[in-house]
Amino acid sequence: MASLIDGVSSTKKNYLTAIKEAIAEEMARNPHMIAMGEDIGILGGAFGVTDGLQARFGPERVIDMPISEGAIVGTACGMALNGKTVMVEMQFIDFISCGFDQIVNMTATYHYRTAGEVNIPMVIRGPAGGYGGGALYHSQMNEAWFANSPGLKIVCPSTPSDAKGLMISALRDPNPVLFYEIKELYRKREIEEELNAGDDAIVPLGKARIAREGTDVTLVTYGQNVWHCLEAADNLAKEGYSAEVIDIRTLVPLDEETIIASLQKTNRLVVVNEAPMTCGFAGEILARMTTKAFRYLDAPPARVTRLDTPVPWVKPLELHVLPSVEKITETALQTIRF
Amino acid sequence: MATKTNKNSNEQSRPRDLLSPQQMREMLTQLYLARYFDVRLIKEKKRGRLRGTLYSSHNQEAILVGSLFGLKGTDWISPIHRDMPAFFLKDMNAGWRNPDRIGMTIEEVCAQVWGKAGSPGRARDNWSHIGSKSKRIIHSTSMLAGTIPAAAGVVYADRLDGGDAVVLTYNGEGSTAQGIFHEAINFAAVHKLPVITIIENNQWAYGTPTHLEYSLEDFARRADGYGIPGLIADGQDVLDVYDKVMMAVEHARAGNGPSIVECKTFRAYGHGDHDDDRAAKYRPKDEVEEGRSRDPIAVMKQQLVALGHMTKEEAGQHLAENKGAGEVTDIDFPEEVVAYLNEGVQFAIKSPLPEAEEGGMWVFKEVE
Known part of the structure; x- marks a missing residue:
């Protein structure tokens, strides 16, 4: 990692771009993938992670949602129940509490309570973490709430190549995955890296x-x-x-x-x-x-x-x-x- | 946009006019079946054969039969705790025992009630918390109104895939105060999704009366706030429920979006069977008598006789109507109804319990 700090070449990409690439590559690969969240389409996301996604894949697959985190997660759960893979953006991971019931009771338990008949391929991702002056409601790391709710995988990358590789794995996982993106790392130049494409970029879940x-x-x-x-x-x-x-x-x-x-x-x-x-x-x-x-x-x-x-x-x-x-x-x- | 109940309006174009006499009599038989399922479970519970709480749909069966009767098998439903008969009533017109019908078998539903391995969910969650992706029934949780967003998502996906499915979600009026109720219907309205929200307004949310739940005279007016139709149905009248739900279904299938259908009814017993004794105290006696005075079976018989689809003599047979669960016996029901349920009960009794180790299984799906 240390060598990356030495200099930034034009082919190196930041953490945000890594996530953006993973989502776009997976949407291109998987015609049944849908993205939804607040301001992710027309605006391209509050941080720009989904910039250009709606123009490329259309408003039916990249959905600008009302400010309704419960309905965002719940409708995503229904879409996944009916054959879709859904990427849900929380504008800030702090807002995930507004969708809490839909995550822990509806989505996380689906495979368990149906004895495996139904699985919910869904990634709930969003910017997380402190050190940026975001104050009480834009700085949280609330992953422990969900680690205590069986049925959810939880991911938190620290480098661009991990961000991309883990996001691809998360989007291909048959289970709901919470993906904590560190917003202070989104555009941090010192950690930029060269990124692989597609399957070569994959980083499996569960490997430190x-x-x-x-x-x-x-x-x-x-x-x-x-x-x-x-x-x-x-x-x-x-x-x-x-x-x-x-x-x-x-x-x-x-x-x-x-x-x-x-x-x-x-x-x-x-x-x-x-x-x-x-x-x-x-x-x-x-x-x-x-x-x-x-x-x-x-x-x-x-x-x-x-x-x-x-x-x-x-x-x-x-x-x-x-x-x-x-x-x-x-x-x-x-x-x-x- | 709310429409008042008016049985004389649109007399010529009501969906029921396309029903044959046989179909209308089938509706009556299905009312009997829903009622018998309910009273049979009450009896089985009293015998100590069942565990868990029984949420009776007694006196509310017309809502289930009337709303499901005109649905296609490929449509989805999202029933909740008081809607147990909905699981087997779905797509029942394809044949009660037709293995290809897209609804649950009576065996599956009974195995669930008995907590046996033959349940579609292998008895991992209780009572009405079953469902089936292949049968197009969304699995509920105990968080009421919490499945409306999933219903919206299901039909969103279906529409993307070129399908024409609608979804019926069932809700007590009590759950309409949940934030998720608003969030989900708002989203469905924005995207003109074919989501029909049925409100089984039985006047009591557990121990709380409607005037402490919302401030509207007719709940259906809530639909105005979403820019969608709000219809009111007489929840004791299976044909009126059928008309209003089918109007909403046609509206949805034509791409015009969701509706709310408020079915006015009355909860016959307590919230659950654990609450029966207390409910007898917290609800005024005259209100209960009034609320139970129009038994949906009796209402349907009167209409069949008036239409000439049934003789008075026939209507005098199988007098299950206006009787409590403790007062009816099997002879008050058509034999086919009793026989059908017996098949389910026998299957449930014979079905083994799930293996204890299953309690630790299926938290995650294995990655292939």
């Missing part, structure tokens, strides 16, 4: 990525915090410690094997994520590793999360509650020196 190899501590994370952890690893290197950074990429299903294999090597675990601490997914990883990798651990596993607060607006407040490179470095040092 070792973002940096190391031997003294394992930092397990996803999304935006991957980049914070890589920076923390640089700091730790200056202190003489070698940190391994694992980007889990998908929360459900979780690639436990890659984490366990890393702990066999480093014997120390720090989990980082920007959601609130209590019942957050960091806690789930800690619990599983404490149970399954207890004998490899030489120090109490730790987590760095948001404080148990909403995400406040102005920068000093926001940075105070979210995980930072400093907090990650400090926690990792404590774990290493335990």
